[in-house]
Amino acid sequence: MSIPLDSSGPLMKDYASTQACTWCDACGDYGIWTAIKRALVELKIHPWQALLCFDVGCHGNMADKIGGYRFHGLHGRVIPFATGAKIANNKLPVIAVGGDGASFSEGVGHLVHAIRSNYPIVFILHNNANYGLTTGQASALTPKGQKMNVSPNGIPERTLPSMDFVFSLEPTFVARGFSGDIPQLTQILKTAIAHRGFAFVDVLQSCPTYNHFATHDFLLERCFDANKEGHDPKDLAKARQLATDTSKRIATGILYQNEDVPNFCEELVPRQGKATQLTEEVRCIDPSIFYEDFI
Numbered sequence: 001m002s003i004p005l006d007s008s009g010p011l012m013k014d015y016a017s018t019q020a021c022t023w024c025d026a027c028g029d030y031g032i033w034t035a036i037k038r039a040l041v042e043l044k045i046h047p048w049q050a051l052l053c054f055d056v057g058c059h060g061n062m063a064d065k066i067g068g069y070r071f072h073g074l075h076g077r078v079i080p081f082a083t084g085a086k087i088a089n090n091k092l093p094v095i096a097v098g099g100d101g102a103s104f105s106e107g108v109g110h111l112v113h114a115i116r117s118n119y120p121i122v123f124i125l126h127n128n129a130n131y132g133l134t135t136g137q138a139s140a141l142t143p144k145g146q147k148m149n150v151s152p153n154g155i156p157e158r159t160l161p162s163m164d165f166v167f168s169l170e171p172t173f174v175a176r177g178f179s180g181d182i183p184q185l186t187q188i189l190k191t192a193i194a195h196r197g198f199a200f201v202d203v204l205q206s207c208p209t210y211n212h213f214a215t216h217d218f219l220l221e222r223c224f225d226a227n228k229e230g231h232d233p234k235d236l237a238k239a240r241q242l243a244t245d246t247s248k249r250i251a252t253g254i255l256y257q258n259e260d261v262p263n264f265c266e267e268l269v270p271r272q273g274k275a276t277q278l279t280e281e282v283r284c285i286d287p288s289i290f291y292e293d294f295i
């Protein structure tokens with residue numbers, strides 16, 4: 001993938017925003033926010049050289065807290081508009097950010113087709129295992145039986161096995177990070193941004209206000225870096241086992257990566273051999289020509 005480089009590179013302050021922060025104290029969003037900025041800075045990508053797309057949710061409020069080109073869209077729809085931008089200019093690094101509520105309920109169909117189509121974008125799942133912005137309702141990833149806002153008796157549904165589901169769709173990149181390990185998450189995101197196709201990055205994050213079951217300390221005690229323990233991201237069977245078996249310890253790092261599968265843009269026959277991007281080919285036209293037949 002071609003990433004525009006500039007030898008001078010940006011600084012963290014270039015990604016700063018003057019908007020006041022509305023996240024709760026100790027929210028995992030702070031760690032993810034920092035890692036995204038660090039990854040872009042370390043890759044020498046300036047704020048005007050990337051597009052950051054946000055779903056609606058607590059995590060989506062990051063759209064106000066980061067400099068550069070940002071798009072804040074509808075709940076559950078971050079993948080379609082991120083993909084549209086990428087297809088229009090596939091030299092642009094595009095990062096889509098979504099919550100577990102939106103991504104595994106309202107927007108789950110988009111996630112399925114993004115993995116299947118291998119769209120060349122990064123998808124960061126802010127996984128706080130609940131609907132945070134609307135005050136702590138259960139998401140599809142909340143553990144069965146957990147008492148949540150509007151479910152005082154505990155939620156009756158089984159938890160969606162998200163990682164097994166993702167692996168069933170034959171992804172080309174799956175990683176898991178933890179909002180409390182910013183250096184590791186930065187490395188994961190750098191690899192994800194350079195990945196050829198769709199990069200799914202599940203980030204387990206603390207939500208001190210509504211998630212009282214997978215707290216920061218809970219995650220800190222269980223998460224381990226699988227790559228440091230010798231896991232090879234080419235080993236699909238081991239990757240799936242590490243991703244899905246979280247009963248004792250939780251594997252983090254680059255769990256699976258396959259660079260051999262062409263991405264969606266590479267498969268588009270009409271775009272093959274084109275030296276230009278769609279954004280360079282558009283021209284201004286008078287839209288009234290489309291209404292003439294109706295006037």
Ligand SMILES: Cc1ncc(C[n+]2csc(CCOP(=O)(O)OP(=O)(O)O)c2C)c(N)n1
Nearest residue numbers: 057058059075099100101102130131132133
């Ligand atoms: C189609 C639609 N459904 C529901 C909502 C209401 N809504 C807005 S944010 C939100 C919760 C988001 O939860 P999640 O996606 O997990 O992100 P988090 O806030 O936890 O970061 C909901 C239900 C909406 N705006 N649009």
